[in-house]
Amino acid sequence: MIPFEDLLWVGYYAALAALVVAGLGLGVLHVLRGRSVATQLVVVGAATVLATISGIVVISLMMILNDHDRTVVLAVVTAAGLVAMAVSVLLGRRLVAANRVLVEAVRADRFRPPAVRLPAELAELSRELDAAYGRLAAAHEREQALEASRRELVAWVSHDLRTPLAGLRAMAEALEDEVVADAGTVHRYHARIRVETERLTEMVDDLFELSRIHAGALRLSRRRVALAELVEEAVAGTEALARAKGVRLRGDVAEGPPVRVDTGELGRALRNLVVNAIRHTPGDGTVQIVGEVGPDEARVTVSDACGGIPADDLPRVFEVAFRGEAARTPGGGAGLGLAIARGIVEAHAGRISVANEGPGCRFEVRLPLTGV
Numbered sequence: 336m337i338p339f340e341d342l343l344w345v346g347y348y349a350a351l352a353a354l355v356v357a358g359l360g361l362g363v364l365h366v367l368r369g370r371s372v373a374t375q376l377v378v379v380g381a382a383t384v385l386a387t388i389s390g391i392v393v394i395s396l397m398m399i400l401n402d403h404d405r406t407v408v409l410a411v412v413t414a415a416g417l418v419a420m421a422v423s424v425l426l427g428r429r430l431v432a433a434n435r436v437l438v439e440a441v442r443a444d445r446f447r448p449p450a451v452r453l454p455a456e457l458a459e460l461s462r463e464l465d466a467a468y469g470r471l472a473a474a475h476e477r478e479q480a481l482e483a484s485r486r487e488l489v490a491w492v493s494h495d496l497r498t499p500l501a502g503l504r505a506m507a508e509a510l511e512d513e514v515v516a517d518a519g520t521v522h523r524y525h526a527r528i529r530v531e532t533e534r535l536t537e538m539v540d541d542l543f544e545l546s547r548i549h550a551g552a553l554r555l556s557r558r559r560v561a562l563a564e565l566v567e568e569a570v571a572g573t574e575a576l577a578r579a580k581g582v583r584l585r586g587d588v589a590e591g592p593p594v595r596v597d598t599g600e601l602g603r604a605l606r607n608l609v610v611n612a613i614r615h616t617p618g619d620g621t622v623q624i625v626g627e628v629g630p631d632e633a634r635v636t637v638s639d640a641c642g643g644i645p646a647d648d649l650p651r652v653f654e655v656a657f658r659g660e661a662a663r664t665p666g667g668g669a670g671l672g673l674a675i676a677r678g679i680v681e682a683h684a685g686r687i688s689v690a691n692e693g694p695g696c697r698f699e700v701r702l703p704l705t706g707v
């Protein structure tokens with residue numbers, strides 16, 4: 336039996352020798368830190384074997400082992416060490432191969448997580464890469480959609496602005512050349528030119544607003560305001576139009592806490608909804624605006640008596656330049672009102688939707704109250 340005290344010394348010297356070798360090993364690993372994991376694993380294996388051997392050498396110097404025993408132990412440790420090294424090399428190769436599979440997957444056009452079983456860390460990396468590629472694809476899609484709508488807008492501008500401009504020019508030329516001379520027609524032309532100019536101004540203004548929305552340049556300056564005030568303003572701004580058409584206009588807001596919105600922008604969105612409702616409601620019909628503030632969202636609905644929007648059109652009414660069949664007459668709107676309304680509502684982190692209901696359709700705006 337070896338005395339306990341000797342055993343302590345053996346442990347002490349063996350640990351010391353192992354620490355020296357481990358220190359050297361760490362130094363080598365530091366130098367090789369840019370190299371393949373396979374190489375680094377071999378270094379780890381070699382350092383482990385060397386640490387063991389150095390321990391044996393140290394204690395044999397202490398004369399605890401005789402020559403015979405030392406040779407036997409060294410042989411066993413060397414054999415075990417060689418096997419361990421071989422295992423390290425094998426493991427290193429597998430890691431390298433797994434990594435290569437991942438690299439190949441990344442190089443492909445569309446990342447697909449490799450079907451082979453990867454080590455946990457690489458599998459996690461693979462999942463993250465998959466998610467990142469998903470986000471990239473979504474961003475690309477969004478950009479393409481934006482580009483398409485931009486192209487649409489340009490096509491729209493060239494068509495819808497040119498037509499009224501051509502009309503204006505024709506009328507101005509007729510007046511200039513005195514082709515029309517009777518006072519009645521001249522007056523009618525002047526009035527027409529004014530109306531068309533106003534409409535074009537509105538269109539250009541809408542176009543500007545829409546381009547700001549699309550560019551994400553809509554800066555909201557929010558302030559606290561009662562929902563009732565917003566609805567009252569929308570009613571006040573459209574009352575004349577309703578009266579001229581013989582449409583009844585009703586605003587109805589329940590008591591509630593104030594909302595924090597950009598009153599100018601949101602007022603514009605509501606006005607667009609109300610103007611549409613009045614335009615599509617026959618005389619003697621009713622347009623009703625209802626507002627209410629719940630615990631976590633405010634809701635404004637605009638209901639009309641338009642007779643319902645065709646089912647095919649329903650999902651498209653908020654698209655840029657979309658106009659229903661009946662609205663595609665010259666002098667009608669440009670199909671920007673609802674796209675603008677949606678842009679403004681979404682800039683407020685809200686949602687806008689439409690559904691057919693009762694004698695007409697109902698547009699609904701929901702605005703979150705939390706986090707604003």
Ligand SMILES: Nc1ncnc2c1ncn2[C@@H]1O[C@H](COP(=O)(O)OP(=O)(O)O)[C@@H](O)[C@H]1O
Nearest residue numbers: 611612615641658659662668669670671672673
């Ligand atoms: N209140 C409504 N009732 C029925 N149809 C509507 C209503 N509001 C919008 N629409 C349909 O949606 C289309 C797009 O509306 P909008 O973007 O405001 O453009 P515009 O009013 O210039 O036509 C309209 O042309 C119409 O077909």
Ligand SMILES: [Mg+2]
Nearest residue numbers: 611668672673
């Ligand atoms: Mg409109």
